[in-house]
Amino acid sequence: MAKREFDRDDDVGRVAANDTGTLGKAIAVLELVSTAQTPLRFTEILALSGQPRGTLHRHLSHLVEEGLLNLAPDLRYEPGMRLLKFASNAWAKNQFRTVAEPHLKTLHERTGETVHLGILHGQEIIYLDKVESRQAVRMNSQIGNASPVYCTGVGKAALSVLPQKRLDDLMAQFSFHSYTPTTHRSASELMAELLMVRRVGYAFDREEHESGIRCVAAPIDAPRHGIVAGVSVTGPAYRVAMEQLEIWAVVVKEAAHAIERDVEVRLGPGR
Amino acid sequence: MAKREFDRDDDVGRVAANDTGTLGKAIAVLELVSTAQTPLRFTEILALSGQPRGTLHRHLSHLVEEGLLNLAPDLRYEPGMRLLKFASNAWAKNQFRTVAEPHLKTLHERTGETVHLGILHGQEIIYLDKVESRQAVRMNSQIGNASPVYCTGVGKAALSVLPQKRLDDLMAQFSFHSYTPTTHRSASELMAELLMVRRVGYAFDREEHESGIRCVAAPIDAPRHGIVAGVSVTGPAYRVAMEQLEIWAVVVKEAAHAIERDVEVRLGPGR
DNA sequence: AAATCATGTTCCAATATTTGGAATCAATAA
DNA sequence: TTATTGATTCCAAATATTGGAACATGATTT
Structure with a gap:
């Protein structure tokens, strides 16, 4: 009935709208990989994340370059050692x-x-x-x-x-x-x-x-x-x-x- | 003498050129804060990081929102609990x-x-x-x-x-x-x-x-x-x-x- | 050997995000 | 009240991200 004239996302029912831009997206990928039970291949992550190929690949590359993820020789992504270093400090x-x-x-x-x-x-x-x-x-x-x-x-x-x-x-x-x-x-x-x-x-x-x-x-x-x-x-x-x-x-x-x-x-x- | 016609950054003398874009910059801030001996105020981080005010403030906000940093009530930034969670998994x-x-x-x-x-x-x-x-x-x-x-x-x-x-x-x-x-x-x-x-x-x-x-x-x-x-x-x-x-x-x-x-x-x- | 398939990587114009100097706000002291 | 210091917000210009498609690689099949 009500025509929902005020359709912009209100506080009500707002589903965790990430407002952390690029960082948020990258960390979401990090979370996905580091929560997995075993190291994941690119295609597996692609399916789980729902992101486009190009985008996901760049996020993963950046995370690897930063040491937050590790890319093993068998092309599987796993949590990087730098995570331990950060936590040790914390x-x-x-x-x-x-x-x-x-x-x-x-x-x-x-x-x-x-x-x-x-x-x-x-x-x-x-x-x-x-x-x-x-x-x-x-x-x-x-x-x-x-x-x-x-x-x-x-x-x-x-x-x-x-x-x-x-x-x-x-x-x-x-x-x-x-x-x-x-x-x-x-x-x-x-x-x-x-x-x-x-x-x-x-x-x-x-x-x-x-x-x-x-x-x-x-x-x-x-x-x-x-x-x-x-x-x-x-x-x-x-x-x-x-x-x-x-x-x-x-x-x-x-x-x-x-x-x-x-x-x-x-x-x-x-x- | 040599006019350095090929001035693009070669492999030689290249000083760790971060190619990880926004993520890299954000993580650099995270590193800075989490390496500090005690929690830091905004102005202190500003001085240490050399970044412009606006930029730094947004990076910090994003890191806090992601749980990687914590902003204590006294406005000091310190490592966030999510770092421990990541490491625990890793x-x-x-x-x-x-x-x-x-x-x-x-x-x-x-x-x-x-x-x-x-x-x-x-x-x-x-x-x-x-x-x-x-x-x-x-x-x-x-x-x-x-x-x-x-x-x-x-x-x-x-x-x-x-x-x-x-x-x-x-x-x-x-x-x-x-x-x-x-x-x-x-x-x-x-x-x-x-x-x-x-x-x-x-x-x-x-x-x-x-x-x-x-x-x-x-x-x-x-x-x-x-x-x-x-x-x-x-x-x-x-x-x-x-x-x-x-x-x-x-x-x-x-x-x-x-x-x-x-x-x-x-x-x-x-x- | 050639063709097919599965997987990972690179490209680049369109688009959205970041950037950063300046203005604003907030709290405290003079 | 007026400085002063520190944190936050703003927004047009500069820049990085985006993502579909093409490309590369290597294994498997015909």
């Missing part, structure tokens, strides 16, 4: 991580289980650091790893301290993929838990992201530094009962608060 | 690293000291993995770290297997910064050692990069996969005598050869 110099580090160690000593520090980035949690006793599993497996917010302890803890407006905007974008039988399946279900998390100040992950893995997490909120994050203690379900997590919740919250305080002290008053 | 999926991993563990068991896997990238060695017993130092300190080739064990080992032509091209670019009293100071000095390394098949680092740190390394050459790399065993000078390194040279070489073989077997014949 990690080593991250001030928030530096400040949090001793508190993570303390928390690990108190609980004996693996401790994670994760930061909210878009609709994901990116793990900035971890401390674990035995390096049974691969050392750095978690660092830099991105997980959904809605099914991780750190994620839910972080969400719980967001202003309602920002929370609503975020939740509207979630897809609620069911990783396990206990993964939340809807915004209302998640919101119900977040209300609880806000009250008690900590969040559980009841095997919601990975079967057999439980955790308890507390939020770290440093709005003056633009940081929304969380600490957690994680363990295998067979060894760590929910009752144990309830007990640890106290020390996890203490760690989170200590980090919040230290951020204020060591990183200055912020804005 | 690291986890790197096939060469996956293949080498078990051999690194074996080598660690045999020597009891820290083992590194580094890959040649431009004129640097980028550390892809490490295995160490006690996580006394920061866990991931080394991974992704870039060090000069001419003063590291892995670096010299890698150089020793390069075709002379490529080696000459590379060496012409070295700056030979003297990190310690034993750092090589010239191409001829380095070349003399490389001749020796070629003969014996392993290289030492006699506290050339960092005082008090020694290592012995062996080259990994997989030309069909475009990989030039090295493994090393590193230890503190007070605990590890040069004689000990001489002894370990044998097992380090064995590890390197085992990795070379496994690359052929597990990664296929290559090109």
